[in-house]
Amino acid sequence: MEKTGRNDPCWCGSGKKYKKCHNDFDEKIHAFQLKGAIVPPRKIIKNPVQIEGIRESGKINIAVLDYVAEHIKEGITTEEIDRWVYEQTTRYHAIPAPLNYQGFPKSVCTSVNDQVCHGIPSADVVLKEGDIINVDVSTILNGYFSDSSRMFCIGQVSEEKKRLVQKTKESISVGLKQVKPWGFLGDMGQAIHDFATENGYTVVRQIGGHGIGLEFHEEPWVSYVSERGTEMLMVPGMVFTIEPMINMGSDEVFVDDADGWTVYTEDEQPSAQWEIQVLVTDNGYEILAY
Ligand code: MF3
Ligand code: CO
Numbered sequence: 001m002e003k004t005g006r007n008d009p010c011w012c013g014s015g016k017k018y019k020k021c022h023n024d025f026d027e028k029i030h031a032f033q034l035k036g037a038i039v040p041p042r043k044i045i046k047n048p049v050q051i052e053g054i055r056e057s058g059k060i061n062i063a064v065l066d067y068v069a070e071h072i073k074e075g076i077t078t079e080e081i082d083r084w085v086y087e088q089t090t091r092y093h094a095i096p097a098p099l100n101y102q103g104f105p106k107s108v109c110t111s112v113n114d115q116v117c118h119g120i121p122s123a124d125v126v127l128k129e130g131d132i133i134n135v136d137v138s139t140i141l142n143g144y145f146s147d148s149s150r151m152f153c154i155g156q157v158s159e160e161k162k163r164l165v166q167k168t169k170e171s172i173s174v175g176l177k178q179v180k181p182w183g184f185l186g187d188m189g190q191a192i193h194d195f196a197t198e199n200g201y202t203v204v205r206q207i208g209g210h211g212i213g214l215e216f217h218e219e220p221w222v223s224y225v226s227e228r229g230t231e232m233l234m235v236p237g238m239v240f241t242i243e244p245m246i247n248m249g250s251d252e253v254f255v256d257d258a259d260g261w262t263v264y265t266e267d268e269q270p271s272a273q274w275e276i277q278v279l280v281t282d283n284g285y286e287i288l289a290y
Contacts, residue, residue: 012047012237028182029235037184038232044211044218045237051279053144054213054239058277058289060092061139061146065290068135074127074155078110081135082121089139097138097145097216104261109136109149116204116245116253116263116271129155132165134273138216145212147241148289149275160248161270167199168246168272175224175244179278179285181236188234189226192244196224202251204271207263209241212277234280239288243275 004011010021022045029039046054067088068081085108089096096107104120111119111134112127119125119134127133136149151165174195178187196203209222220232224244247253249269256262265271277289 014047057139057141057144057146060094061289064088064137072152077123078121078125079123082106095140097140113270114265114268118261127154132161145216146289164248164272169274171195172274175242183234185232186226186230187228189223190228192224196246202247204245209243211240213239236282238280241277245273247271
């Protein structure tokens with residue numbers, strides 16, 4: 001880390017003097033570093049202007065998911081969900097982040113039943129009664145990224161699947177309680193893992209959440225099988241997703257060879273995921289997308 005003069009402009013780009021901005025912050029970070037903590041790099045610490053930009057992006061992400069929630073039903077195809085997401089996002093002069101992202105062909109991920117995540121919308125996938133589906137929306141507005149996902153139950157769904165969807169949603173709140181400055185991401189990860197296993201489920205290990213804001217995927221990588229007191233230190237100005245994938249059966253998953261994207265459970269049992277995007281604040285957190 002370069003040494004910034006006390007009266008120099010702060011490295012965060014706020015325009016404020018360093019001594020009035022991130023000086024105390026840096027001293028705290030340094031103390032944690034001496035204790036061996038993994039501390040966040042400066043480039044993932046957002047300034048107020050950037051936070052406002054990400055907040056606005058998040059509002060569109062929420063509105064697009066609200067639209068999906070109002071219209072999703074038995075008999076529609078996941079291709080139609082893709083069209084809604086494209087139309088709604090562009091209506092707000094924003095861009096669907098998944099479209100052409102590393103070759104992803106659609107504007108949204110739709111993952112049904114034993115599909116864990118990254119399902120590709122298709123005219124061949126018709127939603128039927130009893131299905132559970134994750135719709136994962138990501139938005140770029142003025143260069144700022146947001147990302148969140150929700151589960152939907154189609155018609156009458158079995159009690160077993162309903163419970164999986166509900167408990168996965170609850171796990172987000174359980175994890176969220178651990179999000180505060182100067183705690184560790186592992187505090188959150190362990191809370192979610194403990195909650196899921198206490199309820200008889202498993203947590204996908206290979207795929208996690210991520211920092212986000214100026215890019216789609218930034219540091220840190222966010223695990224939900226991590227341990228208390230480990231992983232990156234959470235500090236004010238950090239933005240990341242909480243998006244655990246919780247399986248009814250085993251935690252083993254694989255990527256479909258044919259499309260290179262869709263992740264499935266190895267045992268073909270259902271998987272659920274909810275995703276929120278959070279900002280770590282001076283005294284806790286703010287939810288930027290859900
Ligand atoms: N929202 C998903 C995630 O955070 C997006 C995956 S990339 C995509 O992992 F290309 F599949 F959209
Ligand atoms: Co994400």
